[in-house]
Structures are given as C-alpha cells and as structure tokens.
Amino acid sequence: MDTGFSAAVARRRGRDHLRCPADALRLLKSNPEEIRDVVVTHLHYDHVGNFDLFPAARFHLQELEMRYATGRHMAEAKHGGAYDVEDVVGMVRRAYAGRVRFYDGDAEIYPGISVHFIGGHTMGLQAVRVATRRGWVVLASDASHFYANLEQARPFPIVWSIPDMTQGYGRLLELAESPSHIIPGHDPLVLERYPAPSAALQGMVARLD
Numbered sequence: 262m263d264t265g266f267s268a269a270v271a272r273r274r275g276r277d278h279l280r281c282p283a284d285a286l287r288l289l290k291s292n293p294e295e296i297r298d299v300v301v302t303h304l305h306y307d308h309v310g311n312f313d314l315f316p317a318a319r320f321h322l323q324e325l326e327m328r329y330a331t332g333r334h335m336a337e338a339k340h341g342g343a344y345d346v347e348d349v350v351g352m353v354r355r356a357y358a359g360r361v362r363f364y365d366g367d368a369e370i371y372p373g374i375s376v377h378f379i380g381g382h383t384m385g386l387q388a389v390r391v392a393t394r395r396g397w398v399v400l401a402s403d404a405s406h407f408y409a410n411l412e413q414a415r416p417f418p419i420v421w422s423i424p425d426m427t428q429g430y431g432r433l434l435e436l437a438e439s440p441s442h443i444i445p446g447h448d449p450l451v452l453e454r455y456p457a458p459s460a461a462l463q464g465m466v467a468r469l470d
C-alpha cells in the first residue's frame with residue numbers, strides 16, 4: 262500500500278529522503294519487481310511516487326481520485342500542490358495499459374483485505390482494512406495523518422472537504438476492531454507503539470498485527 266516518493270522528488274520539494282520504500286521491502290525479503298498488487302490510497306506525491314519500481318503491479322485506486330487529479334481543481338495550488346503531474350500522468354498511462362483497477366466505494370480485493378472510500382483529504386482517498394491476528398486493523402493513510410487528527414477531531418489543513426474528512430473519522434472507527442486498531446498515515450508514534458520485526462529493522466518497520 263502506497264509507494265512513497267523518490268530521492269529526486271525529495272530534492273525538488275526540499276524533503277529529507279530516508280529510504281526508498283522498494284529498498285525497505287527488500288529488507289523484508291519481498292521483491293518489489295514481483296509484487297502484483299499495490300493499493301494507492303490517493304495520488305499525492307508522497308504516496309504514489311516510485312510506482313515505476315513495481316513493474317508487475319496492478320494499482321488499486323478509487324475512480325474519484327483519478328477524476329480529481331486530472332480535473333479542474335489541480336490548477337489551484339491548495340489542491341494541486343501535493344500532486345506531482347508526472348506521477349498522475351504515469352498512472353493515466355497505466356490505466357490505458359489496463360494496469361489500474363478502479364473502485365467506486367468499498368471493495369474486498371482479497372479475502373481479509375479491503376479498500377474503503379473515505380474522501381475528505383482528497384476527493385477519492387481510500388483507507389485499507391486488513392484482517393490480522395488481533396482483529397481488523399485499518400490503515401488510515403491520510404484519512405488521519407496523525408493520531409491527534411482522529412482523537413481530537415482536528416482536520417489536517419490539506420483538505421478537499423472538511424465535512425467528508427470529519428465523517429471519515431467516524432468511518433475509520435466503524436471499520437476498525439477498536440480505536441487502537443487504526444494506523445495513521447504519517448505519525449512517528451506508530452514506530453514507538455508497534456514493535457519492529459527484528460532489532461535491525463527498528464525505526465524502519467513496525468509489525469501492526
């Protein structure tokens with residue numbers, strides 16, 4: 262789910278680039294070139310960059326997100342600023358090649374793994390729910406950047422629709438086994454609250470199950 266952003270984009274946007282997600286997968290003995298399914302929660306540059314490092318993948322995306330990212334609102338910096346046009350064009354090319362599976366709402370993509378339309382942050386943002394040993398875990402992505410967004414009902418300021426965003430907090434709570442089964446998209450606390458699979462992966466990878 263989601264593919265981060267590249268070192269080149271990091272330089273252009275003045276961001277620190279700690280590690281390519283494809284390299285992080287290799288640390289988990291997972292070969293990005295063989296991965297067949299990638300859920301893209303939304304097309305913001307920090308979630309869909311590096312998609313070309315997954316040549317065998319089919320991408321799972323909400324139809325509304327593609328409409329948003331290719332439509333009139335992108336001319337406004339407050340909506341288009343977090344999109345990288347080359348990422349969006351790349352995803353359009355994959356759509357033409359039949360490599361994107363579009364959704365209009367919620368869908369189970371594999372037994373125990375489902376996507377859930379949330380909206381709010383962007384027009385077509387989706388969260389992912391996964392059946393784990395401890396119950397239903399919800400990967401919120403930017404439906405809640407930080408724990409505080411959800412817990413204090415404080416909308417993140419990059420937003421398409423504040424009502425949809427605050428409704429989305431309720432939807433996340435409905436989907437998850439408990440509030441502590443919701444994983445925010447950008448909160449460093451996740452790496453403190455969940456254990457690494459091994460000492461070598463401390464600070465890089467957290468087991469959420």
Ligand SMILES: [Zn+2]
Pocket residue numbers: 303305343382403
């Ligand atoms: Zn975002």
